[in-house]
Amino acid sequence: MSDTAALDPRVLVSRERVLTTTLDLLMETGLGELTIDDISRRSGVAKTTIYRHWANRSALVIDACSRMTDSEEAPPETGSLDGDLRTILTNIAGLLDTARWSSIVPSIVDAAEHDPEFADIHSRIQHGHAAPLRAALDRAALSGEIPSTTDRDAIAAALLGPLFYRRWFSRQQIDAEFVDLIVRSAVGGLHRDPPGPKRAGRSGRP
Amino acid sequence: MSDTAALDPRVLVSRERVLTTTLDLLMETGLGELTIDDISRRSGVAKTTIYRHWANRSALVIDACSRMTDSEEAPPETGSLDGDLRTILTNIAGLLDTARWSSIVPSIVDAAEHDPEFADIHSRIQHGHAAPLRAALDRAALSGEIPSTTDRDAIAAALLGPLFYRRWFSRQQIDAEFVDLIVRSAVGGLHRDPPGPKRAGRSGRP
């Protein structure tokens, strides 16, 4: 948001070393155990130097977390909604298995529960993941493949939710068959019971 | 697991006060900010007394979190799978809105990522929520309402995942229509494309 004219390579190197180390430690130990002293030790950048670049611990953490969203990839276009969704979900499943952020996200979700600044970051990351999905659904709506009245937020939840659930809650493998089932379910739900007369009573609490 | 003969009411009162205060603070501030001093101040129980009952901070937190699973309710039996699922999900949606644990779970998920003891707790809570779902699905399998070859873990993920997603990720309202959509999708997925010949290639990374 501000990378103006700071050309001195020494600055760039220090910043980079500190930020990547921060994410590494965040992944290994979590937000609660993260300390500036550890970052300094591990990165080889002196603590004083860290404080020359960031006002306090919180600013550094927020800066580091914010950079996680920058690595967005171009959404695919396979020609059919099914194909698009399967590609996108398979991609996310891969990230959940390997990428750094999948270990860090829980810390952010937790922090977001109590701290509005982290709530912002969380929301940005969130939108980042949902974006390709939204794009694919929008395309399908335009082409008439799905009704334009479809609640696309709900569909996105029906697609991403199960993946996240497996990674952070039930901790089970996500394989191709699972992705397959999820896509079939979510998309299938659109073609039955279109938004006609409302279903019987059952209001409950929600 | 151990409530043997500790009859002295003073002990029970102290324990109770400390445990509920711990959960309250956990909800308000999160696991990272939780301190024994705060618990002592808020509960009115002296810090020394707390350490008479729990060996250290960690033991107390784990004890408190473990008690969250005790409040299980009897699963409903409406007669149809659809009805059962809708009831169960509506119930969980209500809890996500109001109950204490919905603010605490993120801390536990985060801790579980790095600490095996919390991973245990998390897994127990997890099973607690999935249990009524599993029961309903098992019943449906027995009665022939769904194929007995169904992957019930996957269906559970398809049902719970979207709810959790809305609470902790997209932070959107969970209303009756959403529950409706999720149930229709997940159950609908069963009636199409039964486990016959495997779908074409597409192995991806997972």
Add this chain to the structure above:
DNA sequence: GCGCTACGCTACTGTAGCGTAGCGCAACTG
């Protein structure tokens, strides 16, 4: 009423982590 047990209180030790100050050196800029 009497012994026992749990409790509250004050005071304390030890440590970890945040953030700062000042010096001398090395690297970049022009």
Add this chain to the structure above:
DNA sequence: CAGTTGCGCTACGCTACAGTAGCGTAGCGC
């Protein structure tokens, strides 16, 4: 080749928190 700027280092001050010790008291069971 100067002047400047960023850096590493050592040494701090400060606060918050974990966990303990010992004393006097109040509630409990009998």
